[in-house]
Amino acid sequence: MNLIWQRFTLSHFPIKEYLNSSYLHRFLVGLLHSWRQGSVLIRWGDTIAAGLLSLVYALAPFASSALIGVLLFACVGFWLLLTLSDEPAPAQASLFTPIHLLVFLYWGIAAVATALSPVKKAALNDLLTLTLYLLLFVLCARVLRSARLRSWIITLYLHVSLIVSIYGMRQWYFGAPPLATWSDPESAFSKTTRVYSYLGNPNLLAGYLLPAVVLSLVAIFVWQSWFKKALALTMLIVNTACLIFTYSRGGWIGLVVAILTVMVLLFYWWSVQMPPFWRTWSLPIILGGLIGVLLLAIIFVEPVRLRFFSIFADRSDSSNNFRRNVWDAVFEMIRDRPIIGIGPGHNAFNKIYPLYQHPRYSALSAYSILLEVAVETGFVGLACFLWLIIVTFNTAFLQLRRLRESMNIEGFWLIGAFATLLGMLAHGTVDTVWFRPEVNTLWWLMVALIASYWTPLKQGQSPELNSPDPQPAAN
Template sequence: MNLVWQRFTLSSLPLKEYLATSYVHRSLVGLLSSWRQTSILLQWGDAIAAALLSLIYALAPFASSTLVGLLLVACAGFWLLLTLSDEVISTNVSSVTPIHLLVLLYWGVAAIATGLSPVKKAALNDLGTLTLYLLLFTLCARVLRSPRLRSWIIILYLHVSLIVSVYGLQQWFFGATALATWVDPESPLSKTTRVYSYLGNPNLLAGYLLPAVIFSLVAIFAWQSWFKKSLALTMLIVNTACLILTFSRGGWIGLVVAILAVMPLLVYWKSVEMPPFWRTWSLPIVLGGLIGVLVLAVIFIPAFNQRVFSIFADRKDSSNNFRLNVWDAVFEMIRDRPIFGIGPGHNSFNKVYPLYQRPRYTALSAYSIFFEVAVETGFVGLGCFLWLIIVTFNTAFLQIQRLRQLRSVEGFWLIGAIATLLGMLAHGTVDTVWYRPEVNTLWWLIVALIASYWTPLAQNQTNSSHSEPTVN
């Protein structure tokens, strides 16, 4: 059974041996290696790539989608240049992981869906956008192999998210004008301020801050000095408060799922240092305390109570009713094109959805990433996407076990990555802010973070003498 699981998750796939003998790999990688040896610019290739990534993650909450798109094009072009000028050595071969293969497979399914799409022009345009995001993943996975650059990108994101959260809290204390129809005028909370900071939408802000909450939490354990731990604690409090004040139900669901995931993982990591009593009871105490806080908040905070119970109001809540009507149309779209869907992207969706929509329920997406994937690329694409998620989590768990044996603090970032992905998937089940650049770039950054730790299974089992550098 273990062998079947290893094969399904590609854990035992001999990638290094395959790529070393692959004609396509040998003919493309290293094509410009002789030029790179004489280029002063490319001697600093990874540092330049990190600078491009830094621009994306520093500007994403503040810049237009057009500017982020141009930066994605720059990242894709620079990744291609680096790949063509790489030397074919074991280090570069090992940088290709099972996650890379599933990303490539998903792109291939999306390309087939584009070819079979009833709106090929729109689908082709969106396939280009999807390609840019997937190439962002490959560049991130390459850069994040360096512990120093990995630490820099994480620290940058956490500081930018702190700026975003501080402005969100300012909106809460001083008021903010609703910029769109995400406040139901018939709701008891219609007068309640929903903060949106620089992102213009509270649901989008919640999706953007979710990784910040979890990574600031694990940073308390990963960062070594008390000053840095205090900074991480400040980030945790500010980011959590701002996310809660978005009053985004999807964001709250994602936050609860992420916290319920990160706590057992932290207890698992720390259990080797605990006395027997705490090894047994620490997890029930922590989870019980968290659930108790949530119950008290529901009981004694009216705004929180009303927002939480609206989740279960079915069609009596206008937001729920809107999503249910959109989903009814989406199910019909999936039924009519179940294998490869209508083609990737919101342009394809916008062309086809009006043919199925219920009167007065216009929508730009399926309001669920799983439904959206099924609509765009059919059940084949959905299966591939789920396979990618499973392989990503399996890779992360294997590397956590390896780093736990080495007692490397790098394992905390993997713990944060697992919890964050689970939270983002939970949020994405009822919303599609996942497709916005501010959130989608973070998703692929976190997937790349997991890929950057990958080691082949045989090496993972015997590599107890080498330790990941400590992040301070």
């Protein structure tokens, strides 16, 4: 059974053999290698790539989607230049992981869905957008293999998110007019301020801040000086407060899932060093305390109580009723094209959805990641997407286990990426912000962060922890 799981998750996938047998890889990689040897600029290729990525993550909350698209084009173009001038295989085999393989497989399925789409022109436009995001992942995975560049990009994002959160807290304190009808005007909650900061939408802001909350939490353990730890704690408090004041129910669900995941993984990280009592009771105490805080907030804070119980109000809540009507139409779309879908992107969705929509319930997407993937690429694409998620989580856990052997503090970033992805999936199950560039670029950054730690297991090597009592490594 263990062997089947390892094969399913590609734990022993022979990367070097695969690359050596790939005609495309052998033809493209190293094509301009001789030019690279004489180029002064390209020797700093990864640093320049990190600069381009920094522009993406620094400007994402403030810039238009068009500008972000231009920056993504620049990132993809520079990645292509780096790839063509790389060392030929197998020297660069470590840059290709099982996660890359499934990302490219998903792109291939999306391309087939585009070719078979009833609205090919609309689907082709969004296939290009999907390609930009997937190649952004490839460039991120390459750059983040450097611990220095990894630290820089994470730190940059955390500082930008702090600016976004501070402005959001200002809106909460002074008030902010809603830019759209996010709440039922007849409900008791309608007078409560929902912050949206620079992103213009509280649900989108919650999706953007979720990785910041998790990464600022683990940064407390990664950053060494007391000043940096205090900064990380400040980021954690401000980002968490701002996310809460979005009153995004999907964001709250994602936050709870992410924090619980962090608690479990931190317990796993330290469990080998704990005395027997704390090894048994620390996790129940922490989880019990967290649940207690949530219950107190629900009981004594009226806006939290109203938003919480609205989750279970079914169709009596206007937002729930809207989603239910959209989902009913989406299920009909999936029923009619279950195998390969209608093609990727919201343009294709906007062409097909009006044929199925219920009166007065127009929508730009399926309001759920899994339903959207099923609509766009059918059950074939959904199966590949779920396979990609499983392989990513399995890779994260195996590399976390490896880093725990030496108590390498880099493992905390893995914990953060793992928890963030799970939280974003929980949020995206009931919302559509995952497909917006501010959030989608962060999703692929987290996947790339996990891929950047990947090291292949040799045939016959067990993924089990080898050392029952690892000693901390000097950092």
